[in-house]
Amino acid sequence: MSKTRQGIDELALNLVALARAANINLSTAESCTGGGISTAITAVPGSSHMFKGGIIAYANSVKTAQLHVPAGLIEKHGAVSEPVALAMAEGANTALKTDMAISVTGIAGPDGGTEDKPVGTVWIAIAQKGRSTAAHLFEFTNTGRKNIRLCATNEALRMLCEAIENQKCTGL
């Protein structure tokens, strides 16, 4: 990468400025990051103009009740999967009536990893009103729970900045 890697604080500052300039409001649906993305965004003064709130869906019952993720989807694909990440982001966007929502579901460890989905497996999805929802798979190296959560938070903020910048280019 030619660009210097940005830290969480800097990304959150950029995100708040980008969203405010584009008049876009956001929500979050966090599982393994447990509120880290929302905490980073709300650390920025003035974030209340673009951040409406979020659902921390740690238990599957919260994913189904608050984010309206179909229980069958979790049973079939597991909570850490592309379909569940997509449904979580769409659920947050609908429930919190926002323009854009991000979801994160992953295995931060130290337990919970399997051969198919080792610790460090994280799906991140972005739902945008009037556009299709897209998810990305990250397979972070298992450098510990703290690092995996920070990597996921960093990627989520970066993806949100990118999505807003893309909207500016293509128009909504």
Add this chain to the structure above:
Amino acid sequence: MSKTRQGIDELALNLVALARAANINLSTAESCTGGGISTAITAVPGSSHMFKGGIIAYANSVKTAQLHVPAGLIEKHGAVSEPVALAMAEGANTALKTDMAISVTGIAGPDGGTEDKPVGTVWIAIAQKGRSTAAHLFEFTNTGRKNIRLCATNEALRMLCEAIENQKCTGL
């Protein structure tokens, strides 16, 4: 105080151990802390056994829609008030079907302060299934947005530990 003041990481570790030992599960309803309490709890391995999730209710529309805080209560008393803190905690406990929920609503600044409610004014409430909900007012010195949020997170975690320890003494 004779006891050494505990940091957020240590309090979160204690809280997860106390809740697991008492078989109590928790949820959160965060406004000014923006997810900081949930992030601290979920940083602890094994927290998924006692933490179901939370609602980050930054916008008032999220307080009313997701936490079922009556809009009239916010209009009458303001979002940063004892009745709204109580309703947020009860709303989280009911919506997320937990044994205990904590809510935080306050003015982290730099804007939003008034003569009556200066920056640093924070209400924290704890709802416990089968018990009355109680709220406490904190008037933190305005040492900046970051510090106020950290102080509120610290007090919230401390109050949760205390509430679980009190349940052990008095029985539910």
